[in-house]
Amino acid sequence: MNETTLIGLFIAVLEFGTLLYLAALGETIAEKSGVLNLGVEGMMAVGGVTAFWAGVETGNPWVALLVGVIAGAVFSALHGIVSVVLGADQVVSGLALTIGGLGLAAFIGQDLVVEPPGARFEATNLGPLSDIPWIGEIVFSQTAVAWIALLLGIITWLVLTRTRLGLILRAVGESASAADSSGTSVVKTRMIAVMIGGALAGMSGAYLTLALAPGWSEGTTAGRGWIAVALVIFGAWQPGRVGVGALLFGGLLALEPRLQTFGVEISPILLSMLPYLLTIAVLVLLSIRSRNRPSVAPAAIGSAYRREDR
C-alpha cells in the first residue's frame, strides 16, 4: 500500500461523505419537523438527472447544481402535499416518491445516457493550503460542494439548537398540537422542512452527477438514498453526529472498490452491507436505552396532523 492509494482513499471518503451528508442532512430537517420521507432515493435521482441535463445544456456547474436543488425541492413537494397538507400516510407516500422518482429520472434521462458531462465541479485550489502534504490534497482540494455541505451542516446545527426557528421546527416535530395551540402553522412548517429536505437530496444527486461520478445512467444512485435515511437514525437526528456517520458510511463506500488493492480477502459486497447492519444495531441500542429515558427520535414522526382531529 503506497501513499498515493492511501491519499486516494481519504479523498474518496470525503467525497462519499459529502454525497451522503447532503441527503441525510435534508432528511434530518424533515424528520425533525415530524415528517418521515422515504423518498430520498427518488429525490436524489431526480436532482441528479436534472442537474446533469442542465450541465449539458448550459455548461455551467453552478447553474446545474441550482437546477438539481430546485428540482429536488419541487419534487419533494409532492410528498408534502399528499402527506402533510392532505394528511395521507407518510410511509407509502414517501415510498411512492422513490418509485416515481427513479422512474421519472430514467424517463428524463433516456437520451442523456450517451451524453458526455457538460459541466463538472473540479477540485478547488486553495493556494498554499492545497500544497500542505496529505491534508492539502485530501481536504483542501475537495470541490466547492463539499465545503457547502460542511457549511450547511453547521448552519443547520446552529438553527436547530440556537434559534427560535429551530425551536419551532422541533416543537412541530415533538408535539404538533401543542405547537398549533401556540400559534405555529404546523402544515407550513412541515411543508418547508420537507422541501428543504428535497432541495438537499437534489443537491446530493447533483453532486453525484456533476462531481463524484460525472455522467448519467439509470440506477446511478445505487441505494445511497437509503443509506441517507439510515444515517439520520445512526446520527440520532443530530446534524453533528449525522456528519460523523456520513464520514464513517462514506468510508465504507470508499473502501468497497479498494479492498483488493489493500490485500483484504473479504468480498467488497459483504462490506457494503455494513451501513445497514450498523443502523439496525444502533436502532436496537437506542430502543434499549430509551426504555429508561425519553426517546431521541422526534415524537410526532410519522403521524399526520389535522387540527380537526384534535
Next chain:
Amino acid sequence: MAAPFAFEKRDKPLRGGQIRAFVVGVVVALLLGSILLLIAGHDPITIYTKMFDSAFGSRRGISTTLTRAVPLGLAGLAVAVAGSMGLWNIGAEGQIIAGAIAGAWVARLGGDLPGPALITLMLLGAVVGGGLLALGPAIARASLGVNEIITTLMLNEVAIRVVRYLVNGPWKDPDGNNFPIAPELPDQSALPALFERSNIGLLIAAAVLLGFGVYTARSAWGYELRIAGSSEKAATYAGISLKAKVFTVLVLSGAIAGLAGGIELTGSSDRLVEGVANGWGYAGIIVAALALMRPSGVAAVAVAFGAVQVGGLSIQTLGVPAAIASILQALILFGALSAAVFTNYRLVRRSSGVTTATVATS
C-alpha cells in the same frame, strides 16, 4: 394568515370511497402521464392503447399480466397482513430475495428429487427463508419496540447484497460466461404451466389470497388482529397478547413475501439472479395501501399493476422507456391517497374570523 379552506370530518365515511379514490388515482395518473408523454413527443392515446392492448388484448397478454400480478399480489398480501394490525413490513423486497435464495439452496441440495417433491420443498424453503428475514425485526419489535419500518427497510439492502454476493461468488455459474448468475435449476423444478405464460403459481397465489381473505374475515384470529390494529388498549383489555401477535404477524408477513420469491424462482426464472425481486416488494406496499390492507382489494390492484407493468414493457418498441410504468404506479398512489382523504373529510370554506371546521366538529 389562515388558509381559506379547512377540512371538516364527515359524520360517516363516504360509501365506496376507496374504489372511487382508486379510479380517481388512475385517471389522475393517466392525465399527468400523458403530459409527460406529450412533452417527450409521444402521442398518449397511441401509447395508452398499446399498453392496454398488450396487457389485456390477447390470451398471451392476459397470462403475462396475471403472471406479474402473482408476486405483486403476494407481496401486497404480506404488507396487508402486517398492515391490518398497524405494522409496516417494508421488507417484502428483501424477503422475496430471501425466499428465492432459500428455494435455490433447496434445489442445490435436492436436485435429484422428482419434480413435485422438489418444487414443494423449494416453495416451503422459500416460505421459511422469507420468514427468517423477518424474524429479526419481529423479535426486535415485539420485545424492545424497535421500529419495524426501518429494520425491515435496511434488511432489503442487506438481502440484495447477499444475493449479489452469492451469484458473484460461491454460487456463480462456472459455465455462465462470467455473468453474475447462479447455475441453471434442475429441469423438474419448473412450476407446471397453466395457460400461455401462466403457471400454477397463479393458482397458489390465488388460493393464498383467498384463504387469507376468508380466514382473517371469519376467524377469531383475524378479529383479534383488527382489534390490535385499531387500539392497543382495547387489545390488552380483551386479553390479546400484543407481543405474541406482533411477532407472529411480522414473521407470517415475511413468509408470504418469501413464497412470492419461491414462485418467481420456480415459475418465471430458470436460475437465481440478482434482480429476482424486481421491485415487486416495494410495489407491493403501494398495492396494499391502495387496497386498504384488504386481501380482496390486493388481488384486484395487483392485476391492475401487473397490467401497467406489462404495458410499460410493451411500449419500449415505440421508443418510450419502460420507466413510465413506475411513474404511473406512483401517480396512481398519489392520486388515490389524495382522493381518499375526501372519503372521510370534506373541504369547507372558512368564514372570516372563526374557523367553521373547528366549531363544527368540536
